Amino acid sequence: MRAVGIKAKMVEGAAVIYPGPYLNQLRGEDIEDQCQQLLAKGVRRLVINFEETELINSIGISILLGVIEIVNDAQGMLCLSNLSDTNRELFEMLGLLSHVRVEETEEGALAQMQSRVI
């Protein structure tokens, strides 16, 4: 069950990551790995698009908090997009939204990042 296949793509120097339908420990750790690799390659702008993400569990959220820290430590920029109401409610409840930027759409998130200098 390790190979969960997190999709990702590069858009004008920014990385867009798609956690898939269920953000749990497995996928969370894969996202964490990918982010570390991207940061190591010098990518500083990261978007996580939750459009396909129907369910998120608390372990996934904990790992996401770790990812936010890693990106911040690397002077990078992370933006979350396409959150469902329930996912947004969860993030808000667990205090994620005070640490990370959230945009309605992936495009909005990319545009937001392009406009900012890192």
Place this chain on the structure above:
Amino acid sequence: MSNSDPRQVLSRLPEDEFFDREAELAELYSLATAGARTPDPGEQARGGQATEAMRGRRARNALVLGAPRVGKTELLRKTFDRLFGEGAQVVPFYYGLSEYSLDAERFARDYLSQFLAQLIAFRRDDARLIAAADEPLAAVSRAAAPEDYLWVRGVVDSFNRALQSGDIALLVRCALRAPAVAASRAQIQPFVMIDNFHLLSSGGQAIGGSTASRVNEIASLVELRAEFMRALSARDSLGGSGAGIETAPAYALCGLRRPMVELIPPDKELFDRLEMIRVEPMAPDTLERLIRLTAARLRVPITDSTTELMIQQLNHDLFYLRALLDHAASRRLSLKTFMEFERVYTEEVLGGRISHYLGAVLRDIAPDSRSRRAALEALGLVIEASSAVPIDAVIERMGEFASEAEALLARLHSSELLEISYGFVSPPADPVLADYVRAKYRTEIAGARRPVAGEQLLGEKLKHSYRLMMSRYNRAAEAQLIELLSRFDFQNAPASLFDYSVFDSRYRAMSRVQIRRSLEEEQERVRLPQIVMVNDAGATDYPGVSWRLFAASGFEGGIYSEANEALWLIALINSKEPLDVETLNRIDQRLESAARGTRESAAGASRVARWYISKEGFSAVAGERLSALRAYRSTYAQLDLLYDHLLKLASDEADRRPASEFELIIPIEDEAELIAARTVEQIARAADFDQEAINQIKTALIEACINAAEHSDSPDRRIYQRFALGDDRLIITVSNKGKAFAANDDDADAAVATASKGRRGRGLQIIRALMDEVRFERTDDGTRLVMTKFLKRPEDKLAGNI
């Protein structure tokens, strides 16, 4: 034949005087009809489903057990009448064993005659033919219906051949097999009811007659017992009829319960097919109805007080009650005052029907005057002692009769005139018998002369009646407390119900309704144990104050371990004034010794609580003392409120019973929780939850599954889920076996606080936020998380959660 005609064939009581025995009647009826082919319309109307359920069971025979005179015989006779009246496939047969029929040959002839007469009467739908049993067998068989005549003649011929052969065992077998032959030949299902079955016990035989005749009697008894046991064990011995009817008849055996039970050999097969039907004494309210009805019919004036006195003093005994009322009716006496009642009672016990009946029972057990005197000595001793007496002391008291004393005591035990248990003899629970014995002892043994006018018993009973009625009130309070304790089941109860001073200062000016409402809002709670046993630790009676002590044992915290054993020592105090320190000291001494006794027997509970319940509350000093001791203290009013509270909790639980329920078991492995989420999604959608609520439920369930997987060492590596849909809610229960995650909500919160330092710990926070109600429960072998989502969540709840 009519299906609904409630004809009185063998029964002695009219339908409107046959009270409170429907359950036992239904049990016997369903046993009788369990082997029959199809339920008849009458049966279906009365609940064919229940009978259908019985059809699959193994039990084919029953022991009908109950105290003497509780109404067992009438129950059998009513069962006979009901089956006879229906005239369906089940043929009832009632046979009452008697001393006369204990000779094997006499028994065989009588049993066969009775069976054939009752069968023929049933088949010809003519109850008058039952009386033909007294005719010679040839005459009985001539009355058979044309379709039965040949096989009935065959049975009679076989019997006559066995008789000529002189083989008594064959003769008895021939008679006992007649119902099975009838089943096979006539496509019917006989239901055989044997009354006075205890007479087959050799211990139940009175001493008398020559040695030779005694040997013959015992040989006959052994023969009869053996043949009966063979008949009870039989299964379709005739090879079945091919029509779906069991040819082995069903038996209901009835008689004195003590010797009856001893008659059944330790045969697993036999017990496997045996059902125990217990006939309990009537409940006081039913008895009250019966008394009112009978008194009105007999035109005997009674009052509420004398009715209650009758029930208490006559020990719920129907025979005694009828005797008293008949006595009053025959002399046109009123029973409106205690004096009037006790006068009639005294006359009955000293020389009326009750006296003659008890005299006959005693004569039956001890036929000659020497043994009767010894029996009276034994009874007199244990009744005066009013507690268990060593058997050796009783035998010594029985004097020169000692050589046969043990056998006599055994017969008194069988007839429930006293009780022998492990070398001790206890008095009977029958106060009327005790009065009879005392009076008899005074005149027959002590040689007291009867007064010229009046009776000593009358004065005794008058004094006693007042105390009896007073103690009735105490008994009601005691019964309520015992019932309350039996409902203790790990609930949380408002703490003020256990603290008189807090309760008094907080709720003094409030109405009961207001108090109830306020109690529900109380934050401070006492977590009750689960009580598994309540012991009576004795009662004490002083002028103006009386108390009874109880030791209630159980478990706390939902874990059945020695460390969680709990003991509640309870004093129920009835006094006219608030409890003072002096009385409290006395109670404490008794409570202490009760505690020692209970601790020894209960292997030492680690948590001991004391609970003082005083009708009129506590004096200030006594209250302070109890407060310092950290003892619980309540009044009867608080007891009532606690009872209401527990009832409400139980009824709330019952109200939450779901309309439909689904179960799912998933393995503990990666992403198995997704299967649970998909399942609950379908269920919630079908119940009209909106998408947002569905997502919340799914997320909460995923967290619950992860918790269950992470926090248990589940031996079976499984998570059990139940989804219960009610009218307005979905209740999800997630359970796992193994190490408990949290015993209660407080523990759960503590676990969250600890775990939140790591990656986990937010699970419960999420569950609580997304669901409307969340609670943890300990189960016998793990933990259960119960989450509720309401279909329309109140607005304030929504605002409060986030």
